[in-house]
Amino acid sequence: MADHAIGHSVPEARPGMRFRLEGLGTAAVVALAWMALIAISAIHRPDFLSHQTILAIAFTMSIVGVLAVGQALVGISGGFLDLSQPTSLILTALAASRLLAAGLDPAFVIVLTLAIGALWGFANALIIVHGKLNPVIVTLATNFIGLAALFLVFQIAEAPIDSGFRAFGRGSFLGLPNIWWPMIALVLVVGFFLPRTRYGRRAIAVGGNRFAAQARGISLRKTRFAIFTASGVCAGIAGLLFAASSGPFTPASGTVYLLPVIAASILAGVSLAGGRGNIWLILLSVGFLSTVPTSLVFFGLSSDWQAIFQGAILIVAVSIDGYREKWVAR
């Protein structure tokens, strides 16, 4: 049934098939590494297996997971990386905080925040497409510009502390943080639809070989607009979750997310060359990466070690990606 739903043309069907079948090896490796980390930590400190640990890891997963979906979409479609996520995260968090403080209806605030995120992504795409520029350079530049502009607008912001929005951000449902559920929903939905819809398969095809995709009539421009706008929407969702769950934030508060988000995306098997990756695997990679810092604390290591481990994991993941590319090329 799924094969039937892939599309009308054979050329478009191939990337989708390959897309869905691959990643099993990556999933196994990451899952094994995660389980091993949990087991070692639990042997060292049996109280590692507590509800508090699950909550701590799940909170860490939430925002990183949402941003990683946007990052993975950009990567799979051949855009390499969206380096403007730290700014779009804070821009949307600021918008949500200010609009809520102004007394606007939360539902309206959510819609408006997502629209701002989408607009940010659309603006990135506009520069990339019409300037015919490298997406990495463009998003790096817009991140700098956006950050500087944010500093002109505010120094510290925070969503109203007594609002239902903040209560949602602090609360839990079925033993897991409220903000974890939108993340899992997003991963599952995007992971399901990406290889099963025409737009999704086109994004994969453009990432795999843009010249071949263009030869088949797939518009690179439209794909870029769709993907970067979607990445902006992901940043909008992350901004909402961030504003709801975090305390006072500054324009630079988003920068700490970039490294774990990129690491999570690559560790999930998203190819830096584009055309390959499985969104569902983000759950495993984000889960593993979010467990590392918590585990380090149980081993008595300071949080300073976190960046060292994340950086090392990123290098390993990139190396595996490079090896995989060579293997595929053979």
Next chain:
Amino acid sequence: MKGKSSSPLHALAVVAAATTVLGVGSVTGAGAQDKFKLGMAVGGNPCCEWMKAQGDVARALAEQRGWDYMELSNNDDAATALKNAGIFIQEGVDAVIQFNGQPSANPALAQRFASANIPVVTYDIAQPGFYFVGIDNLAAGLAGGEALGNIIKEKWNCEPDLVISAEGASAGIVNEWRTGGMRDGLKKVCPDIPAEKWVSFESQGQATVGLPAARDLLAAHPDAKRMAVVGLNDGGVLAAINAAEQLGRADEIIGWGQDGAFITGDNVNPHLAGSVFYFLEGYAVYALRDVIDPIAAGNPPPLKDTAGDPASRVQPCPVSAEEAAKVPDMPERVKMLLEAPPGTTEYELFCPSA
């Protein structure tokens, strides 16, 4: 030939235009040279709202005096601070106020300014050769720690499950004075808290940046219920409080911060029991009143460059959350400060215990 002959003129025009636009060597008139020129290097650390306000107040006070004012941001970076020193010297400022977010650069900065014979005021971190204006950070830490200790004694009979320190290692000695001072102040009131109850995490002085580390620390102490938090500043302390809220353990967490950044306004966390105001945004009042004004008048004061014997001492102002509710928020304080008679400090205007 025509092209050749016009090139030097063209180049001259370009240089002249560039010089005008960049303002290089623009102080040419006798009047401009006579005007006192104050340079201000703001910290540029994104952590805190008061960093920008420090420059705003200095600018306003300089303008009140009819001085020229030049502001540069050190962008929380030692290399930028050094570069900015070169610009101040090149621009011929008569005195500089230097917020020292990057104390590692201070010796080199001192050397540069000394060779240019430019007097420098430093805030809060002493440097030989710089006029010291600031708080006694250790005294501020001790005061905050004692205040929190009194609450813990009353509520928990000095028997907390955890005392959490929200460190900010990059602040160097200031972190040791403030966070360590708070621990010592707390020990004065509650001397018998066992060593294993004292734990730390790196907050970087920011609520959101320190949040994951604080969450992990609390997860590693799942049975701790009664938790006290001290730290470098309000932001770091809030990181631990927010983590406890996320993990459903906020009922019995009490924090006492430093710097008063998050204890005023209508968005104060109920678990932040108090803080110590330094009114950092208003430091320029002390610097100008006690150092720069006499220099501008041609009577430089004696160089006092240590925290123990400062050129101007800023009074710490410990306040409970209840007391802080009566203190205006920072933008309002700045407005009222600039409307007050010259030389009036924020401590005199706003500290409930003054």
